[in-house]
Amino acid sequence: MSTHKKQMFARFLDLKWPDINCDMHLHTTRTDGKADIKDVMHYAVERGLSRIAFTEHVRRDTQWFQEFTRQVRAEQKAYPQLEVLVGCEAKALDTEGLLDATDKILAECDIVLGSVHRFPDGRGGYIGFSSLSQEHFAQIEFELAVGLLGAAPIDVLAHPGGMYFRRYTDFPSAMMREILKQSLERGIAVEINTSYIQNLPGFLRLCVEINPYVSIGSDMHRLEQLGECRDRLHAHGVGFS
Ligand SMILES: [Zn+2]
Ligand SMILES: [Zn+2]
Numbered sequence: 001m002s003t004h005k006k007q008m009f010a011r012f013l014d015l016k017w018p019d020i021n022c023d024m025h026l027h028t029t030r031t032d033g034k035a036d037i038k039d040v041m042h043y044a045v046e047r048g049l050s051r052i053a054f055t056e057h058v059r060r061d062t063q064w065f066q067e068f069t070r071q072v073r074a075e076q077k078a079y080p081q082l083e084v085l086v087g088c089e090a091k092a093l094d095t096e097g098l099l100d101a102t103d104k105i106l107a108e109c110d111i112v113l114g115s116v117h118r119f120p121d122g123r124g125g126y127i128g129f130s131s132l133s134q135e136h137f138a139q140i141e142f143e144l145a146v147g148l149l150g151a152a153p154i155d156v157l158a159h160p161g162g163m164y165f166r167r168y169t170d171f172p173s174a175m176m177r178e179i180l181k182q183s184l185e186r187g188i189a190v191e192i193n194t195s196y197i198q199n200l201p202g203f204l205r206l207c208v209e210i211n212p213y214v215s216i217g218s219d220m221h222r223l224e225q226l227g228e229c230r231d232r233l234h235a236h237g238v239g240f241s
Contacts, residue, residue: 008189009156009189009213009215010214011213012207012208012211012212012213013208013211015238016239018050020234020239021049021230022049022051022216022230023217023218023220023227023230024052024055024085024111024191024217025053025089025156025193025217025218026040026052026054026055026226027055027056028040028056030064030068031057032057033220033221034223035222037071037075040052040054040220041078041082041084042079044226045081045082049227050082051082051084052084053084053086053111054068055087055088055089055158055217056088056089057090058088058101059101060100060101062101062102069108069109085111086108086109086111087111088101088105088112089113090154091116091118092114092115092116092117092120092145092147092152095144095146096150097114097147097148097149097152098147098151098152099114099148099152099154111155112153112154112156113156113158113191114152114154114156114158115157115159115162116148116163119132119163127140129167137167138161138172141161141163141164141171142172142179145160149179149182149186149188150186154188156188156189156191156217157179157183157189158217159193159196159197159217160190161175161176161197162193165196165197165198169198173206177210180206180207180210180212181210181212183213184210184212187213188213189212189215190212190215191215191216192214192215192216192233193229194229194233195218195225195228195229196219204238
């Protein structure tokens with residue numbers, strides 16, 4: 001990771017308003033989002049955000065990424081007041097940090113989000129979520145996240161515990177604590193993603209305890225979600241220390 005990228009994120013206890021006034025996780029109509037590039041930029045300015053990152057879903061066979069980055073960089077000229085990054089969100093393919101993206105895609109990115117989306121079965125397929133007990137589910141998601149933190153060329157671990165949070169309430173705090181610790185060790189930011197986290201006060205307490213680098217991301221798919229994470233954190237008094 002370059003020094004530039006390390007400076008992109010503050011540690012939790014150092015967060016100030018400029019660090020929070022951003023949305024570093026969003027999708028457009030290029031993948032499964034509902035708004036186009038221009039709409040997102042326009043609305044970001046309207047909402048007073050100072051920085052956004054386009055983090056489209058990619059896979060190893062994605063062919064359009066270069067064209068997409070070119071398009072964003074062209075459109076952003078109309079919004080000089082807004083800092084715009086282009087990056088991707090790629091999922092873990094195993095517990096060793098293998099990422100579903102090519103080096104060519106990663107080289108184009110200002111920011112790379114690593115995610116746990118599906119649970120690989122080790123034979124090229126995926127494990128059905130419903131076949132797993134709650135404990136086993138947490139364990140597999142934990143191992144995939146730790147693999148990303150240990151070896152993947154990522155800047156941010158997106159929505160830690162996110163798949164678990166979609167089905168159950170609170171991700172085991174011992175595992176979340178370990179994820180935050182390992183993220184800090186490698187200087188990778190952990191995403192505060194309020195659309196996944198079920199127990200925000202509990203997660204923020206862990207952030208106070210471990211003080212990791214953090215990224216603020218709403219995982220915006222619909223325009224009205226842009227800046228949602230910033231607003232939730234603001235309501236919790238984060239960034240006013
Ligand atoms: Zn995701
Ligand atoms: Zn996403």
